[in-house]
Amino acid sequence: MDFKLAAKEILENVGGPENLANMTHCATRLRLTLKDPSKANDEAVKQIDGVVNVVNKAGQYQILIGTEVPKLYDEFEALVTGEDGNSQVKDSGEHSGSIISNIFSAISAIFAPLLPALAGSGILRGLLILAVQTGILSENSGTYSILNVASMSVFYFLPVLLAFTSARRFGVSPYLSALIGAALLNPEFIALMGDTGNGTTTSFLKIPVVLMNYNSTVVPIILSIWAFSYLYKFLDRKVPETLKLVVVPLISLAVMIPLTIIVIGPIGVYSGEAVAQVVNWLIERSSILTGILIGGGWSVLVSLGIHWAVNPIMINNVSTYGFDYIVPFTFACNFAVIGTTIGVYFKARNNKLRSFALTGLVTVALSAIIEPTLFGLLVKNKKLFLAQIIGGAVGGAYLGLTKVVTNAFVFGSVTTFPAFVTDNASNFIQAMIGLAISLVTSAVLGYMFTEREEMLS
Structure with a gap:
């Protein structure tokens, strides 16, 4: 695939850089x-070499490329960047589609x-737990401590990382945004809570402040950078060019860090916990039904590109509780x-x-990327799509019944099995068993629903 040529042709056929409000990529899609x-x-x-399919959903024009999409994105980004290094894409904040569509679009761009960092850290965490359980490593060893830091740092510093990606989505300085996130993890700020933890009070200019521990949190920093985008763009318009270097960062930090700590942070913590608790309550109330719906319906969400709305809940569960019930259902799919x-x-x-099916098997098993198979085979054949949905639903029901969890947010493949390693040995x-049920059920149905003379459409 000629990534430079493909990027040029895509840009020409989507209206040019002047028609772009925002651009990003995920594991398989531009x-x-x-x-x-x-x-x-x-x-x-769709006719461009390397493009598998086009999906215009959730407020985004999604172009399915496959696992090599980062290379295409680099070429695409270079085309929409001016000679001075500044992007020609000007995000005015006015996006097409509904509010819900724009939220999905933002979540996708942010996460x-x-x-890759979340998935890699999760696998390392699973392997570390396995090493302790099998006696290879001791929790008191220096090796364990170093590897534990390596596997858990992405979650601890999630506010900083999310601040950076949120800044790119909302069109503000990523470095000032990262500083806002870092301030929430500053040891001096954390020390204000003493031994009491969340709920400790202090004051700022005689304003009461309820302190929170923000390490591993998701919602507070995203809300903070979203609010910051309005202040930043206002300052960018009003402050003279000769003063921007000092005045913009000065006012940004002096306003946003206290505002985040006093107002936005607590709201984000409580709202994020509330959403996670509602989802987990539903799972606890009817884990089998939840497994059926998510295990069977996850591929439908992926086909529409709106599965990103659920990802933050899973990430929040892992970072807050150390485990998640939803990720196993995506494995079932x-x-x-x-x-x-x-x-x-x-x-x-x-x-x-047969060659396409075999390629899809290997791709999903090793990388958890289902989109090429989903769009190239299942979406085009409703009977096979139904076979996959039924298999995912049946396996999901079993995983829900047995309350299977993962210790990390990962994509479902053979290489991510260590995520099922927990202190409960039966969890793995x-x-x-649940994944075998999904595989066997859909394999039998896929065999039944396939005609011997069937062609790849």
Whole structure:
């Protein structure tokens, strides 16, 4: 694939840089927010070499590329960056679509760059727990401490990382934003809480302040940088160029850090905890039904590009409680996709279809990327899509019944099995049984629903 040529052709067929309000990418898709979606030529984009499909949902124009999308994005970004190094994309904050669509778009842009770090840290954490359980490492050893720091730092410093990615999404200085996030983790600020922890009070200019521990939190810093974007853009318009170097950062830090600590932070902590508690309460009340809905419906959310709305809840659960119930259900979906490709491979006679199914199997099993198989095979064949949904639902029901959890936010594949390693030894065994149920069910149905002479459409 010629990434430079593909980037050029995509840009031309979505209306040029002047039609871009925002751009980002996730694991497999180039995600564009277009000022005028009607200027995009869907069919022309689909014909570009390397483009698998186009989905215009959740307020974003999503171009499915595959795992090499970062390389395409680098070329795409270079095209929309002026000779002075400044992007020609001007995010005015006015995005097409509904408020809900814009929220999905923002969540995607904020979390996508962090997913590799979160996934890698999660796997390392699982392997570390396994090493302790098997007696390879002692929790009192220096090796354990160093590896534990390596695996948990991404969660502890999540406010700083989210501040940086949020800044890019909302069009403000990423470095000032990172400083706002870092201030919440400053040892001197944390020391104000003493041994009491959350709920300790102090004052700022005689204003009462309720202190919170913000390490591993998600919502507070995103709300803070969103609010900061309005102040930053106001200052950028009003402050003379000769004074911006000093005045903008001075006012930004002096206003936003106290505002975050006094108002935005506590609201974010309580609201984030409330959402997570509601979701977890629903799971506890009817874990089987939840497993059916998420295990069976996750691929539908992925096909629409709105699964990002759930990812922050999973990340918040892991960072707050140390485990999550939802991630296993997404595993069920992915292994149902694997099962469906197995059924197709053994039933179909067409070599092109069998080759595509085998490629999809390997891709999902090793990288957890289901989009190429989802759009290239399942979405085009409703019977196979149904086979995958049923397999995911049945496996999800079992995982819900047995209350399987993961110790990290990861994507469901064979390589991420260590995420199921917890202090409860049966958790891993039940997870493997649940995923086997998903795989076998969808494989059988995929075999039944595939015609021997079926072709890859």
